[in-house]
Amino acid sequence: MLLKQQILQQREAIIESWRHAVFGTYPSESAKFLTGRKNRFANPVGQTIHDNVEELFDQLTEGIETSKATVALDAIVRIRAVQEFSAAEAVQFIFEIKNIVRRHISRSENGDASQQGIIDDLQDFDKRVDSLALLGFDLFMHCREKLYEIRTNETRRRHEKLMERLVAKDKTEHDDEASSEQDK
Numbered sequence: 001m002l003l004k005q006q007i008l009q010q011r012e013a014i015i016e017s018w019r020h021a022v023f024g025t026y027p028s029e030s031a032k033f034l035t036g037r038k039n040r041f042a043n044p045v046g047q048t049i050h051d052n053v054e055e056l057f058d059q060l061t062e063g064i065e066t067s068k069a070t071v072a073l074d075a076i077v078r079i080r081a082v083q084e085f086s087a088a089e090a091v092q093f094i095f096e097i098k099n100i101v102r103r104h105i106s107r108s109e110n111g112d113a114s115q116q117g118i119i120d121d122l123q124d125f126d127k128r129v130d131s132l133a134l135l136g137f138d139l140f141m142h143c144r145e146k147l148y149e150i151r152t153n154e155t156r157r158r159h160e161k162l163m164e165r166l167v168a169k170d171k172t173e174h175d176d177e178a179s180s181e182q183d184k
Helices: 002-009 011-023 028-038 044-062 066-082 087-107 117-184
Strands: none
Touching: 002 011, 002 044, 002 087, 002 117, 011 028, 011 044, 011 087, 028 044, 044 066, 044 087, 044 117, 066 087, 066 117, 087 117
């Protein structure tokens, strides 16, 4: 409980630090764009990350409700899956909250992390973060599987269309040959 109180006292600063860590995984020009525009339509990726990091933080501090955590995490991980992040890169931002929380509680006036209550709370918090990361990994893999399935189906459709055209062309050429032989 001691940890939760300290975290909640610094809620906004911790969330902002976590957002900064997520945006920091992008190239500098992209990060500037993602953090610079607050319009959902002009910057849907930045806004999605902005909103869902806060929800994930609330899930970690209040206790993870799988359905809510899944929705928030899926929104971020889905973007990162499409952007060709590796699995490790896609979910690394989840683990960053551990360091961010430790930095913030060590700065607070009651931030003696050596207190037994804080240590126990940190272990519980770390377990929730690890659970969230595992969920993120599962979501990432599901997204990647879906992307590969879509790409495979598209390749298959293209191949089928090409084969249909070749068969139609061959049939047309065959019909033209047969017709010209009948004319003789």
